[in-house]
Structures are given as C-alpha cells and as structure tokens.
Amino acid sequence: MTSTAAPLGASRHTPSMETGPGAFAGAGTLLRFGLRRDRVRLTVWVLALTLGTLATASEYRTLYSSPEERAAAVSSMGSPAALAMTGPGRYLSDYTAGAMLGHQLLGFTAVLVGLMSVLTVTRHTRDEEETGRAELVRSAVVGHHAHLAAALGVAAVANLVLAVPLALGLTTAGIEGVDAGGALLYGLAHTAAGLVFAGVAAITVQITAHTRGASGAALAVIGVAYVLRAAGDVGDDALSWLSPIGWVQRTHVFVDDRWWPLALCLLLAAATAAYGFALSTRRDVGAGLRPARLGRRTASAALTHPLGLALRLHRATLLGFAASLGLMGVMYGSILGEAAGMVKDVEQVQQALAEIGGATVTESFAAMVMTVVAVVAAGYVVMAALRPRTEENAGRAEPLLATGLSRNRWLGSHLAIALAGGTALLVLAGLGFGLSGAASTGDAGLVLELTGAAAAYAPALWATAGVVVLLHGWFPRAAAAAWIVPVYGFLVGYLGPVLRLPEGLRNLSPFGHVPRLPAAEPAWTPLLVLTAVAAGLIALGLAGCRRRDLDTK
Template identity: 70%
Template sequence: MTATVTGVRTAGPPGSGGFVGTAALVRFALRRDRVRLSVWLTALTLGTLATAAQYEALYPTAEDRAGVAALMDGPAAVVMTGPRHYLSNYDVGAMLGHQLLGFAVVLVGLMSVLIVVRHTRTEEETGRAELVRSTVVGRHAQLASALAVAAVANITLAALVALALIAAGIDRISPGEALLYGLAHAAAGLVFAGVAAATAQLTAHSRGASGAALALIGVSYVLRAAGDVGNEALSWLTPIGWVQRTYVFVDDRWWPLLLCLASAVLAAAGGFALSTRRDVGAGLRPARLGRRHASDALTRPFGFALRLHRATLLGFGAGLFVMGAMYGSILGDAADMVEGVEQLQEALARIGGSSVAESFASMVMVVIAVVVAVHVVMASLRPRAEETAGRAEPLLATGLSRDRWLGAHVGVALVGGTALLLAAGLGFGLAGAASTGDGGLVGELVVSAAVHAPALWVTAGVSVALFGWFPRAGAAAWTVPAYAFLVGYLGPMLGLPEWMNGVSPFGHVPALPAVSMSWTPLIALTAVAAGLIMLGMAGFRRRDLEAK
C-alpha cells in the first residue's frame, strides 16, 4: 500500500509548507545514528591525525621530503594522489593535502551517501516513511532531515579534524590552514549528500540509490585522476578536484569551496523537486517488466541470492581491479619510494622478501584483502537486512529450508569474495608487470591475492555466527576488517607487537610473494571458517525470525 504525495495537506505554522516536523525527524535520526556517526567521525579524525604523525616520523628533514616530492612527480603517483602543485612546498601539511585529502573525501562522500539514503529511501522501502507521513509531517520533512543530519555530521567532522591538527602542534600548520583542511572534507561531503538526495528519488530500492551515488563518487575520482595527469579541465568537473585545488597548506585558497556549496545546494534542490513527481515508495525510473517466466537460476536459492548481490559484486569487482592496477603502476618505483625512509624500510624488512617490490606487494595485498572483506561482511549480513525488511519470512514459509536460504547468501559471500580477490590480483599483476617489465608477476600476484581467501571465509563465518545467535549485534562483524587494516597495514609502520597481528585471521596468511607458501595456516583458517558458519546456521535454526 502506498500513499501519493501529490496534493498532500499538512498542518503547521503558516508558511511552513512541506517542512513541518523536520526538527523532530532530525532529533530522531541523530538519536538512531549516534553510534554510527560516532564511529565514522572518530575513525576519520584519528586516521587524519595518525597519518600526519606518520609523515612527521617518516620524513623528519627537508631533504627527506624533497626526495618524496621527486618520486610523487610521476604520472602513476599523481593518479593516486593529487595535483603536482602541492610538490612545490612539500612539508607535512602539503603531504596531507596531496596524498590524503583525495582519499579522505571519498570516505566522507561514502558517509554522506549512506546517511541520506538510510533516512530517505530505506525508510520508504521498509514502509516506515508512509507511517511517519500519516502524521503531521510535511512531504519534504524526511529529505530535509536527512540532509540536515548529513550536514551536522560533515560540519562536526570539519571541526574535529581541524581541532585535532591544531592540538597535534605540527610544525608549519596554522589554525587557519587546519580549518580549511577540515572544511574541505565537509564541502565535498555536502556535495555527495546532495547527489544522494537526487539518486534516492530515481529508484525504489536503497541499493540502487546508494549504488548510483557511489558510482558518481567513483567517476569523480577517475575524472580527477585523468585531469591531474592530462587535461586539467577534467579535474574542474568534480568536487574532489575542487577541494584539492584549495591547495591547502600551500596556497590556502578558500574560493573552490564555494563551488562545492553551490553544487550541494543545486543537487539538494533537484532532490526536493524530483520528490514531488513520484509517489511514496516508488521511484521516478519505472521498474522494468520481468520475463514471463523466471530463469532456472532464479528458482534456486543460490541463483536468487546471486541476483540480489549482483550489482554490488560487479561494482566492487570493477573498483578492485582498478585499485590493483593503480598500486601495480607504482610497483616499479617501490625501491626508490622507500629509499632513505628508515621506518618504512624496517616495516618492509619485517615482511621479508628478496626485493623491495615483493615486500611492497605483500603490504599492498593486505589493503586489497581488507577492501574485499568489506564486501564479504556486507554480503554475509544481507540475510539480516532481508529478515528485518520482512522479505525472508514469506520465502521461509514455503518449502525452502533455513539452511538453504542462509547458505545461498553465505555461498555468494564466499565465492564472490574469492572472485574479487582474483580480480584485484589480476589488475595488480598486469600493471605491476608493465611497470617492472617482469611478466611473471601476473601469476605471482594473482596467487598472492588468492591465498587471502581463507581469511575472508573466517570473516564471513564471524558475520554468520553473529547473525545466527546475536542478530542485533551483527554490526560487530565490521571490527574484523577494521582491525585487520590497523594491525596488518599500519602495524608494521607503527611498530605494533606481532601478537596483535596474530589475533586477526589475515595475520596468519602467508605474505606472498615475499615469503614461501605455507598450507598449514590456510587449512586451519578454512576449518575455523567452516566451524563458525555451521555455528551460525545452528543458531539461526533455533531462534525466531523478526516478524513484521
């Protein structure tokens, strides 16, 4: 049942129109998201602070920083970082603006998109929006409250990042520069929040709304990269290019942020305008008519689950292939990049390997595996979303058993995660072979990516076990990839004790190609994963469904 938004009459103060109840919805949304937002803001702030401290420790002298600037002048490095103008005065602040800002605003954009879609399209998809709109709430209140929450999150992040950099007392970073750096995050986040407000009107599904917005973030990053190494006009077509062209800590230009604010307002206004042209729960893009008869695959649990995960799987596959290729493009310069950087050399030495390229590749594989683990957690927790949305109950009321239904989703997570590893390894190997001239790297890097599969299966097992026994605590599964990144990638550079890496399933994976193959830990991880999955399925069989 849906309710049309056309001609909705709302009560409230004169002139309030369709925004009645916005303040109450903002308070409610902030209450619901207090944990999520706290985690996002803390992680982004601490990540900035840790990176700044790392730059200070790794490059303490002007000569060290000049050497890094020379290496960052190559096309491959520019693609991964930002415009060359930052290299003119390459102190710690310029390093943050050059190497970190582009990646950070992608994460901020992700946060903003998820906030807006969660409080708009997801609410409609679950039927809660219709219930809320049956009260004294204006037709624009829900979208306005979602954008307000996104704005609060981004402005708070800007303040936290600025205060953290000021409190760190980093040499040559003034309070004004720290504030500009923080506001650059917020400005880009507001643009992508506005983009999500528009994409939420196009489709009836939250996955489609968030997927379209995230695709635009990816396009923005690609345009920025292409513009920085070629036609600079391309970089001016993307908010990521705008915030990087503040040249924070170098020229400190504030006016590019006005482009972000104007774009955010226009995108949000477009979202409001589009929302008046559709019904509650519907999207502007009409659903395609399906086939008269379902294919054989869709009549089977695994095929149906694969269809539900298909868009996300393809998006991650394309992104990971490009990510691997970007890292592979600088593999030939790895030895020059770490020359004279004592801490990084020590970290690579702890990994082992006959060459710096092999050690560097092993370190990069940890990052790739963590990104794949993000998809695995998403896919493994998809049954929880199906359950809470009320879609699992009618399926399980048929002859479909709980084990087959849950096993199909888990199978997609296991097989899909392994396929993503292979895609990333292939991109890494092809680009690495091109940059080093060693064709044998293609096979080596594909294998070194594939050996992380058992650790991914353990990650899926943790998610399934939580879903089966403690479904409300399923979000705790996100600690597995987060912890793996902390101890597996940052741990060697921060000098963390080795036992911390042993707690992570990824810490037991042989660091190919830097070391020789060892089958024992892989077999053990596979056994642990199987045990956790069976444990989760046993719990799911014993508990009640969350009925609607």
C-alpha cells in the same frame, strides 16, 4: 473520454502544495530524531576520520623529519602514477607534513566523507520509504519534503561537526607547516565535499525505488569524481575541475590556503539538493522516477532456486566491488615499478618492508598492498554474509521459510555467494595488479605471481564470513560487530609494520596468518587451518540459526 489518472510513480499533489511552507512541516522533529538514531553511527565516523587523520599526520612528521627525506618524497611523488594516487603537483613546491596531508590524504578522506554522507541520506529517505515507515510518518502532520530536508540536515550536521575536531586536532598537534587557518580550511574542505555528495544522494534517492540502487548510483558518482581528479592531476588539469574532489584538493591547503574552491562545492551542493527536492514532487512515496522494468511473466529457472535468488540479490553489490577492486589493483600496479624509488630514503618504511621480507622492495611492497586488497574484499564478504540478517529484519525471510525451504539452504545460498564472490574479487584484483604491475616493471611473471598471492587470502575471507554467520546464528542483534574483523585486519596488517605494532596483535586477525606472498615462501598449513576454522564457525552459526526464532514483522 480522456483519462485523468496519474502515471505510475507520478505525484497527484498540486505544485503549490509541494512548494509551500507546509511541505517542510515536521522537518525539525525528524532532524532531531535522525540525529538521535545516528548518534553512535556518526560519532564513530567522526572519531575514525579524525583519529586516522591525526595518526597519519604524526606518521608524516616522523617519516619525513629531515629536509633530505622530504626532498626524496618530492622526487618520488612527482611521477604521473604517484600523482594519480595522491593529488595535484602544486603541493610538492613546499612539501611539509601539512602539505603531505593535503596532497596524499585529503582526496582519500573526501571519498570517505562522501560515503558517510551518501549512506546517511539514503538511510533517512529511501530506506524509510522502502520499509514503509515513511508512509506511516506522513500520515501525521508531516510535509512532503520533511524527510529529505531532515536527511540532508543530519548529513550537514555530521559534516560540520567533523570539521571541528579535525581543525582543533591539527592546530594543537604541533605539526610543521600546519597553522590555525590552514587547519580550519582542511576541516571545512571535508564538510564541503560531504555536502556535495549528500546533494548527489538527494537526487539518486528520487530515481530508484530501492536503497541499494540509490546508494550504488551515488557511490558511482563518487568513483567518477575520483577518476576525473586522478586523470586531471596526471594530464589535462581541466578534468580535475569537473570533480568536487579536485576542487577541495585545489584549495592547496597548507601551501596556498585558497578558500574560494569551497564556494564551488557549496554552490553544487545547493543545486543538487534543490534538484532533489524538485524531483521528489514528481513521484509517489515508495516509487522512483525510473519506471520499474517489466519482468517476465514467469520467473526464470534460476530464481526458483535459493542460490539463483541469492545471486540476483547480491548482483549489484558484487559488480560494484568488482569494478572498485579491479581499478584498485590496476592503480597500485601502475606504481609497482617505482616502489623502490619512492621509499629508498624513508627509513621507517624500509624497515617495515624489510620485516615483511622479500628479495626485492617490489615484492615487499606488493605483499603490503595485498593486505589492503584482502581487507576491501572482506568488506564485501561481511556485507554479503549480513544480507540474511537484512532479509530477516525486513520480513522477507519468513515467507520464504514458510515454504519447503530449510533454514540451512536459505542461509547457505547467501553464504555461498559471499564465499565464492569474495574469492572471485581477490582473483580479479590480483589479476589487475599483476597485469598493471607487469607493464610497470617489465616482468611478465608478476601476472600469475600476484594473482596467486591475492587468492591466498581466500581462507581469511572464509573465516571472516564464519564470524558473521556465527553472530547471526547465536547473537543476531550483534551481527554488525563482524565489521571489526576487516577493520582490525587493516590496522594491524597494513599500518602495523609502519607503526611498529607488536607482532602478537597481528596474530589475532585471520589475515595475519596468511603467508605474505610474493615476499614470503608459500605455506599450506596456515591456509588449511584457517579453512578448518571457517568451516567450524559456519557450522556453529548454522546450528544457532536453526535453534532460534526469527525476528518477525
């Protein structure tokens, strides 16, 4: 007698039920609800990307106001390392401020728009299933495809809305080389890139049963797309045509204004979304297409301890940040030898580097890059330190704390991974920066010098973690506000010297008190003070966590 049971993760529904009009029942309601849920989150994304673009465009107009300065920029941006960091060399043929946007900024913002789209789709699909809300919603008159359709709709609306302020802002800014048609193309290029990566996320949410896994897989695709674009711009141009980021950059906006590459993005977005819908019919709600790996019959010794369990929970995020920061260090190091030539005719940048100090432009440039590395590492620290809040909201902390595990040990295990992991990321990025920089400049001493310069930011990361713990302990609903620390640190630490912001603003950030090695002289006092502040914040946060009630489910 043959079994008729469906395999684990497979759907029992008939194909006609999944592909008929009823499969999308309730999608419109879920779309409106999703837009309402994300109205603040998406508004922040749109405003940040728009204001960042307009500020950068204004900066280009100021920094490269004369033909001589633009000619110097062309000569410095034509090297293989610079092209890998920016975009195709076609933009250099008419290097106006508008062309600089397409060349230097479009590829970077396409990554950010992809991040926004991926997080939006996974939030409204896999996260809903993982928390059990999707099953509850589907008990009503809601079709099988409604959640995915609504999630893609929210991402599409966000990407379309983003194009409007970008186009209007650039059109009215009065920037050389920017016209209305090019500005509209520039805005819609972001929309096209965002739709592609939303479609990618529609596939990854079908593969794995976990939100972090789905997001991580989609973000890995974004990383591969960026690497293919960089490799194609430096060498064989064919590689760039394998990347949607390469497609949007090959619109050659504000130079040739080619629209047809956006059609490639739309076709790929439609194909990936359709494939995501098709895959969703082959699994159950809450399951993934990839079968769950059979675990051991008994837990490993590490998983029986809070620290081992915390490391297991943070492992994927830590590895992802390690790969990203390692690659970032290598890429920045590859242009370290050309830093002096890149900025020699740009007065404002030279002044900013002079304020940082350093015997050479190379040291000053390396010190500025360290701020970026530290802020990205701080992003991991914030995510890791917020993980206890996620566990608490999901109801997984309460069963653990019902045993003999104390709140201090539970929270401290996650905090230890955040602190140690963030420090390890700094060292890894500094090592990659040093090795690549040594190869670029021929100075082997940069390996230890830049590794130490990166490690000097560890106390600032610990202070950032202390802010997270403090908010989690005393003001848990406001814990996500800790993201202000790395964002503000980037604004005043990296952009501050170029935009000539007052020095006092930098002192409000923990990163502003770290000696800017290798340009500055080592100083232990601020690092010890930051360490003491971090210890105090953590102690206060742990005390608050012990005194308050858990958010129970």
